[in-house]
Structure formats: structure tokens, C-alpha cells
Amino acid sequence: MNALRKVGAVAWAAVGSLLLSGCEFNGWYDVQLPGGAAADGHAYHVTVEFRDVLDLVPQSAVKVNNVTVGAVEEVQLDGWHARVRLRVADSVKLPANAVAELRQTSMLGEKYVALSTPPGTAPVGRLGDGDRIPLSRSGRNPDIEEVLSALSALLNGGGVAQLKTITVELNKALDGREDRVRSLLKELNTFIGGLDGRRKDIIHALKAVDRLAGRLGKEKKTIAQAVDTMPPALKVLADQRRDLTRMLTALSKLGTTGTKVVNASHDDTVANLKQLRPILQQLNKAGADLPNSLELLTTYPFPRNAVDAVRGDYVNLDITADLDLSALYRNLAGGSDKSGGGNGESTQPETPDIPDLPDLPTVPTPTALPSAPSLPSSPRCRRPRRAAAVRCARRCAPAATPPEESRPRGSTSRSQS
Template sequence: MKAPVAAATVLLALASGCGVVDRSDGYRVTVEFSDVLDLVPHSSVKVDDVTVGSVEKISLSGWTAKVRVRLDRKVQLPANATAAVRQTSLLGEKYVEVAKPTTEAARGKLTDGSVIPLARTRRSAEVEEVLAALGLVLNGGGLAQLKTINQELATAFDGREPVARDALHQLDEFMGGLDKQKADLVRAIEALDRLTGRLVQQRAVIGDALDALGPGITVLADQSTQLTGALKSLGELGTVGTRVVNESKADTVASLRALRPILDQLVKAGDDLPQSLDFLLTYPFPPNVTGAIVGDFVNLAITADLDAASILANLVAAGPRVSKAGKTATTTPRGTTKTPKPGTLAPSLPGQLPLECLPLDGILPPEWVPPKECKLPDGCKLLAPGSPVPLGGLLIPAEGLVPAGTVFPAGTKLPKGTVLTAQCLLGAVTGAVDGVVGGLTDVLTGGLTP
């Protein structure tokens, strides 16, 4: 009886050594392989070198081998687990290794009926494959060339170890920089992919454009000699121009210095020059005459204040004469002369503001407003110096004295450059003709006043 007991003991030991485990209460998973080598049913399935199941069936579907394995119910693996065909030793048996993924995060759970696809499986190299590759290298497979390459590299780096080491450090930094910019590189490649896609869509348009460029390129090629000559001539022109500029430098500087007094006078002229140019357009008429010209005739409105006594007195009195000082003297009916002093106001005429409405010294401040009983015509405004002159308006001259013909008595002082609107002028041009019909009797009696 000792022999059967010993045989049973040996069989039990062999069974234990081969890792046969009963997994009748486990769950089944299908694993796809491109090559299972000499894997056979009842082979072990291991996780971290621990047997957790066995191979139940191996089948073929096209060029893919499907291995159905049974795993222990206690084994918990993610749904994206990987599998590989391994070998226990150099000449040992094959087994299936199941492991967690290493290139991505674990997700889900491996359950009964799950499939580990071909993309997540691999196999180890066979001993025969390793020996065949080694034989290829040793049997005229380039081993002598590797020796030559090794010797040449040793000769090249001999005495240049610091330079090689620095190059390796720079290469490491370069690769590190590329790794940090990996996201930017990916975006650039994706943008390039989108660009190439659009270029593919516009391939016909690009082809037509290139075909249209052909004749132009042909013309440029035919005229390459002329273009080259033109460029050379342009270079010579630049040389001549440089020489001319250098030789005429002194004359140019002298001409600019001679122009300086003229420019200074133009600056001093200020607004007088553009205003005079405005007057030249309507010479010999003032600028506001354009509103009175209708076709080939001019409409004028004239207001005559005729007083018989004044007319007869002026007829028998002496006319105006010029004094020794060069100023106009006025003649009274009695023959006496009176020269107006600078800054004095002439008596107000019909339509003008009475002298009582003006300040005692006759100088209007910039913000002057007449008293309530003295009303200016509608639209009559004193614009600040520097304002544009409106159509029909008046610019007060440099001395600041108001000339005759405005609602202000002649001699009224305003700030230099003040602008009067057209409504401030007496008898503004309207294009209408007003008149009063009468005879000589009406003139002598003073009744011909409109």
C-alpha cells in the first residue's frame, strides 16, 4: 500500500507545482491575440505572478486567436486591463498574464463576458526568434561594421569629452523644452492639419492660380536681362544721387537759411494771408457780395436818410480837407473844422446804437451785453477772436476800431480779431430792392426818408 500512497503524493505535488487551481466558481473573459505561440488549454492565468485562473478554450476567428479564460471571482481587474502570453522559464510552459494598464488610468471593471481586445494584448519573444536574430548578427550581420563604428566614435570623442558632455546636456535641455511645449506643438500640428485640409478643398482654385502665374513667370524669365540691367542702373542712380546730395549740401543749407526770413514773415502774417486769399476770389468786390449777385446783375439795398436842412448846409459849406497831421477833418456848416481824436466815437446814425448804450470810454469788453433798452438786431453777435468769419461777416482790423457801416458807432473799440456777424452790418445784402418814389419838393422838405 505504500507505493500507491507515494504515487498519489507525487501527483499532488506535481499538481501544486504546475499551479492547477479549481476556478469553477469564477467568471469568463475572452482575450484576443494575434499569435498565441504554443499556448494550450488548461494553461495558467496569472496576475502579478500569482495563478488566478486557467485557459478554457482557444479558437480562431479569421487571423485573430480568441482565448477564453476563467478567473477567480475574487480577482478584481479594470475593464481596460491588458494581457500577454508569457513563458515561465527559458524552456518552460506558456501562460497568460493579465495586468492593470500602465499607459492610462484604470476605468470600469472586468466582468463575466468581457473582452480584452487585440489592441491591449501582446506576446513575448520566443527563444528561437532570439537565437535567429543573434545568428543573423554574428553570421555576417554587420558585427564588423558595428566594431568600426565603435572605433570611429571613440576616435572622434577622444579628447573632446567635455564638448560631447555639453552637447548631451544641451540636447537634454532641448528635449525638455520640447516636452514642456508638447501641448503647443500638438496645437500647431492640428492647425497645420486643418490648413492642409482647407488647401485640399481649394486644390482646384490653387491649381488655377498656379496655371495663371505661368505666363507671368514666363514674361519675367524673358525679361530677366532687362530687370537685371534696371537694378544695376538703379544702383548707379543711387551712387550719383548720393554724390549730388553731398556736393549740394552747402547750397541747400544756404537756401534754407535764406528762406527763413520769408517763413518768419509768413508766420507773423497769421490769419491775414488766408483771409486775403479769400478776398482775392471776389476781387474787387468784398467776400459777402456773392449773396447779392443774381445772374448778370447785382441787387443792392440802399437806405438814404435825406434831410433838407443838412443837405443845404453841406452844399454851402466847405468840403472835407486833410489836416497837416494827415487826418481827415470834418467841416461844419459854419465853416469851422474839427479833427476827431483817436478813440473818440462818431455820432450815432439811424440804425446804430445810441452813444448812451455804450460804455463811457467807448471800449466794449469781451463779454459786453447792451442794456435792456438798447437791443441789438436779431442775429447780431460779437464772436471771440480767432472764430471763423461767417458769410457776410466782418473781421475787426488789428487796431480794434469798428469802421463805419455797423450798428456800433464808428470808432468803437473791440478786442483785436473780434468777428461781427452779417446782422451787425447796416443795410445787409438781401437781394431785395426797396425805394420811395417822390419829387424835389419831397426831397427839400425831408419827406423822402424810407
């Protein structure tokens, strides 16, 4: 009997092994919970990629707005990230750009996958069977173990031990200075607000500085040469230090004297400028007439363009004259045309009357001139030498008789008498 029982047990074990090897069985993870979501087969499948799934296992819940709508079917490793296959009920409608997040039901609860619409982004399309949610739209919340580990690192060997010292020192620093600190915080708030308001200008200035730095980087060789030539230039300035100091001292004295002069002559200068204002206003009204007149002054009486007409010692001129005989007569004779053709007064002004000139004084009759004395006899001339020939000729020449037109009236010569 015992042998038969042993044989039967072995047979049943073999049959069970064959059954298990013929069908894939992953243990109790393949068993769906009764009453679970999407248990009736009306569901679609979605694949989500996670960088870290922690302790997520198959048959974990899939929720939308904290309502279970499906379950996790499979968790696989794909390279350096995990690929999770979800089963979601057909009645759940999600956009094609939905996001997936790994959350925890409570502090020590189980993990589940939460599906939702993308925050801050308009939903697009609809999530369907076989769709994939990439790593860019998946994530997870911090685990309670991670929070406790970070808190432990802070409390053990962290900066908590120094918090008391920091608090005591802050109390000592702020004791009696609350008003100043409050005012400082207000000013700091205003300053930061001003910086925030000028954010665009600051960004523009930083970009300009970046462009300037780029240009300076391109001119690195030129800048290096300039830096190399600076020491000799500084040496020259150092050698001229005394002269520069004297110059600056003299310039300071000149500035002091100039200030005194300006202060002393302030009233006179203002008065002169006020008196100069009408002249400048008239010059301003003259406009271009004054420079044109000065330009004509250098070539008067001809304009400057008449230089092209000069041909040697003569000038070619072409004059077009439009003469009105009646107007010419009025200008020469004076007065206005009274007949005027019946059109009113003449446009030409009347010529003023010329006053009569006084009579010239009478010329007095000249009196008779006295008779001229008799002329002495001419001396006998010797034969002059060569040097005295001219003097002898002048001395021996007879007196010239003036012409009758130049003789005065009433005078007679000796020969006539």
C-alpha cells in the same frame, strides 16, 4: 483459454471505445491539477482574443499580479486570430476594461495569461461571467526564440562587423577635439530645447504651410500661366541689362553723394528741426482751427455753407442780433459802468483815451495876380475845305470865359477893368 482471453480483450476495447465516444475527452488537458486555482467550481468565464498565442495550451495558468487565479480552459481558432476561454476565481475582482497579456514564467518556462488593470486609464465597471476582452486590449511579450533569432541576424551578416571600424574612426575624429565636441553638444541641446519650446509655433507654421500648399494647388493653372509668361518678361529684362546696370551705378553714386550731403548737413538739419519744434507744437495746439480757417479763407467773408444761399447775383442772409444798449454804450463811449448794479467790475475792458490832434496850420493869403495881357484880334476865317473844317472851327472859336467860381481871387478881366 487464449481464445477466451482474446474475446475478453476485444470486449473491453469495445466498451472503452463506446465510453470514450459517448463522452468528450481531450486527453490529460481535461484533468485539473490538484490544488489548482478555481478547482472547486466557484469561478466565472472570460473570453480573450489574441493575434498569436504561440504555444499556449489548455490548463495553462491565469495570473493577476503574479498570483495564479485561474486556468485556460480552451484555445480555438477564430478566423485569423485565436480565442482563449479563461476560468477565473470569483474572489478575483477586475475592471470591465481589464487587459490580457501572454507572458512566460521564465526564459524557458511555460506560457500563461496575465490579467491586469489598464495602465494609464481609470478602471471602469467590473469584469463578469461571459465578458470578452477584444484584440485592442490583448497582447504578448517577445518570445525568447524571437530575441535569439534577431540577435543571430545581427551577429551573422549584420552590422556588428563594422562596429570596430566605426569606433576607430570616431576615436580619430574626436581625438583632441573633446572641448569643441562638448561645446557642440551643449549648443545642440540648447537648440533642441528651443525647438521643443517652440513646438506649438512650429506646428502652427507647418499647418499654415499646408494651407498655403492647398491654395497653391487650387491655383495651379494660374501659376502655370505665370510661369509661361515669365520667359518673355525675363527677355525684356535681359534686353534692358545695360540700362539697368547704368541705373544701379547712378543710384549707387547718388547714394554716396546723398550720404555725404546728409553727413555734412547733419548739425544744421538737427538745429533747424529743433528750431522748428516750437512752431510744430503751436500748430499741434491749434488743432482743427487752422484747417477750418483755411477752409473759410476760400469763401471769405461768408462760410462755405453760404454757397447754398446764393441766388444769382444776390445772397439771402438772415442775421440774428442780440444787442445790449448798456454794453453798446460802454463800448462806444468808453469806460466801465461804475454803478454796475452792485455786482463788481464790468467784464468789458475800458476803451483807451484818444490823444488830441494838433491844430492845423493857417492858410496864407494869396497875393494879387498880375493882369492878363490883351488878347489878339481874331483872324478872318476863310471858308474851309472839307478836310480842314474841324481845324478852322477850333481856330475861329472865341476864347471861353472861365466861370466866376474858377477865377482866382483878386483877378479881374480886361472888360471889367
